[in-house]
Amino acid sequence: MATKGKETNKELEVEEIVSKSEQFIENNSKKIIYGIIAIALVVGAVLGIKHGYLAPKEKAAAVALFKGEQYFAKDSFNLALNGNGADYEGFDAIIDQYGSTASGNLAKAYAGICYFKIGDYEKALEKLKSFKAKDNMISPTIIGLIGDCYVNMGNIKEGISYFEKAAKEADNETISPVFLKKAGVAYESLKQYKDAVKAYTTIKEKYYNSMEASDIDKYITRASVEGK
Numbered sequence: 001m002a003t004k005g006k007e008t009n010k011e012l013e014v015e016e017i018v019s020k021s022e023q024f025i026e027n028n029s030k031k032i033i034y035g036i037i038a039i040a041l042v043v044g045a046v047l048g049i050k051h052g053y054l055a056p057k058e059k060a061a062a063v064a065l066f067k068g069e070q071y072f073a074k075d076s077f078n079l080a081l082n083g084n085g086a087d088y089e090g091f092d093a094i095i096d097q098y099g100s101t102a103s104g105n106l107a108k109a110y111a112g113i114c115y116f117k118i119g120d121y122e123k124a125l126e127k128l129k130s131f132k133a134k135d136n137m138i139s140p141t142i143i144g145l146i147g148d149c150y151v152n153m154g155n156i157k158e159g160i161s162y163f164e165k166a167a168k169e170a171d172n173e174t175i176s177p178v179f180l181k182k183a184g185v186a187y188e189s190l191k192q193y194k195d196a197v198k199a200y201t202t203i204k205e206k207y208y209n210s211m212e213a214s215d216i217d218k219y220i221t222r223a224s225v226e227g228k
Contacts, residue, residue, distance in 0.1 A: 067087065
């Protein structure tokens with residue numbers, strides 16, 4: 001009876017970790033997302049001022065986006081998405097009007113994160129998948145968040161594929177270990193322990209200076225024991 005109870009508790013624990021996106025990793029993902037987008041905005045602003053190449057439509061989009069960023073920073077996700085009924089129309093409206101601009105593209109990322117935070121994962125997927133970027137920081141972070149959407153919708157296998165894609169595309173110690181760890185936890189929930197060990201071991205061997213590597217041995221041990 002004790003063994004059965006222990007196994008039940010273990011299943012509930014793993015289910016909670018996966019469905020809610022393990023708190024430790026979730027907290028770090030949020031910081032990464034906000035930090036990267038903030039950096040992108042600063043770089044874009046500097047380039048715009050320095051080179052003076054922003055077209056009128058781009059300038060209008062950037063102005064429209066500014067108020068939404070303020071609501072976003074305060075976690076006022078509904079206001080950020082839908083506007084305040086006065087001087088700000090919302091990320092969705094910005095996408096409709098300025099979707100072809102750099103700021104309009106960034107609004108897609110913001111909107112996707114907002115929908116994720118309020119639990120509308122279908123809408124989050126729509127916005128996040130429409131966001132375009134080619135780099136090893138912003139793009140893989142958004143790809144990883146797509147994985148979170150799938151996991152929270154119960155499609156764990158699809159979520160894992162995005163976690164692994166995000167880790168591969170980033171290939172750095174800031175992003176990759178976060179999503180490899182998510183993949184490992186998700187694999188464990190599916191009882192695919194060898195795959196979980198592989199994900200954790202990659203963190204240990206390739207990203208050994210990362211925060212996630214500091215306690216990765218206990219994850220490797222857990223998955224190894226469960227897989228016997």
